[in-house]
Amino acid sequence: MNEQWSRGLEGVIATDTKISLVDGQNGRLIYRGYEANKLSLTSSFEEVCHLLWHGSLPDADQLIKFNEKFKQHRTLPPHIITILKALPAEMSMMSVIRTCVSALESPFFSWPPTVDQAIVVTAVIPVIITSRAAYLKKEEPVKPDPSLNHIANYLYMLHGKQPTDTHIKALTAYSILTMEHGMNASTFTSRVIASTESDLISSAAGAIGAMKGPLHGGAPSEVTQMLNEIETKEKAESWIKKKLENHEKLMGFGHRVYKTTDPRSEALKEMTKQLAGEDPWLDLAYYVEETALRLLDHYKPGRKLYTNVEFYAAAILKAVDLPAELFTPTFTASRMVGWTANIIEQSNNNRIFRPQSLYTGPVPFS
Ligand SMILES: CC(C)(COP(=O)(O)OP(=O)(O)OC[C@H]1O[C@@H](n2cnc3c(N)ncnc32)[C@H](O)[C@@H]1OP(=O)(O)O)[C@@H](O)C(=O)NCCC(=O)NCCS
Structure with a gap:
């Protein structure tokens, strides 16, 4: 054996x-x-x-x-x-x-x-x-x-x-x-x-x-839930800090295989730019991503945590009016x-x- x-x-x-x-x-x-x-x-x-x-x-x-x-x-x-x-x-x-x-x-x-x-x-x-x-x-x-x-x-x-x-x-x-x-x-x-x-x-x-x-297949709906809870740009920083201080994970970030930006999230982000203006929610998503990456770098230095496909998948699926x-x-x-x-x-x-x-x-x- x-x-x-x-x-x-x-x-x-x-x-x-x-x-x-x-x-x-x-x-x-x-x-x-x-x-x-x-x-x-x-x-x-x-x-x-x-x-x-x-x-x-x-x-x-x-x-x-x-x-x-x-x-x-x-x-x-x-x-x-x-x-x-x-x-x-x-x-x-x-x-x-x-x-x-x-x-x-x-x-x-x-x-x-x-x-x-x-x-x-x-x-x-x-x-x-x-x-x-x-x-x-x-x-x-x-x-x-x-x-x-x-x-x-x-x-x-x-x-x-x-x-x-x-x-x-x-x-x-x-x-x-x-x-x-x-x-x-x-x-x-x-x-x-x-x-x-x-x-x-x-x-x-x-x-x-x-x-x-x-x-395996469940993360985008959790990203939607996170953005629904954050609700406005003003609340983003404190909401994310609270999660990280409680040692909870932020949905839509980190990946077992990708230790740099998930190429799929880059392409989907590019696509969301064509939808911007149609959905104010996308504006919140960009802001939350920026804030989350900054705070992940601060709270989890050196862990190589980047936006994964689920983050912008949620943005796209919501923008095309798909229910969660x-x-x-x-x-x-x-x-x-x-x-x-x-x-x-x-x-x-x-x-x-x-x-x-x-x-x-x-x-x-x-
Ligand atoms: C995807 C995932 C399971 C990959 O995990 P992994 O490569 O095994 O990484 P680990 O779980 O070992 O985490 C390594 C470190 O980064 C932290 N970390 C990983 N993902 C994190 C996240 N999304 N938010 C906050 N911290 C995170 C862990 O807490 C751990 O910190 P520690 O060293 O202080 O213990 C993980 O990043 C995660 O749960 N992400 C959120 C869920 C998600 O978006 N899933 C969809 C994936 S496509």
């Missing part, structure tokens, strides 16, 4: 990948050779899906066909509608998504996982979210608009009106930047399940279960792209995951 081990597999390389590189020292996130930051400001959601799943950005013809495939899968099978209506109102949206994704299972999804399967499950999640939100309000869901791309259609189905260009751009940037992020807990889960040659649906449903945990309970579900809708890319990659060079545990219990006397 090897005596060297790492709780939580921290620092252990469990597979190789060509999908993404999270460079924590230099603050870079690379998707298949491209800076995710640049992609988020210049590409569509569908283009980056093509990149992550196929390994290259689409040419014009490929993009037309790809967009069409997304649009074909925006209707829910009748049994999913029945499930959506039957699930208890108190069930969380994450559990609803996990249950509905599970119920998508059919022979179409049998092993091996494919890009066509990935498109179906990615295209349908915003429809699950918006339909469930409508049924909870005892309303009929807004029908998808075939003239709109994936992100614009999500906003349209959510709010029942054509979204503005700035809102589409902002949610596109958020969704691209959160599609994929190395071997995080949910991506690892998806690969472990895929490594048993279970199907894409089971692997994706397991990943949603991992994402549901507050240690849809923050993690919306993160799930974009991360499905990374999970499915990893599931496909795992299937192409599979070895079942089988680490060991160090037994520390009693042994029988002989």
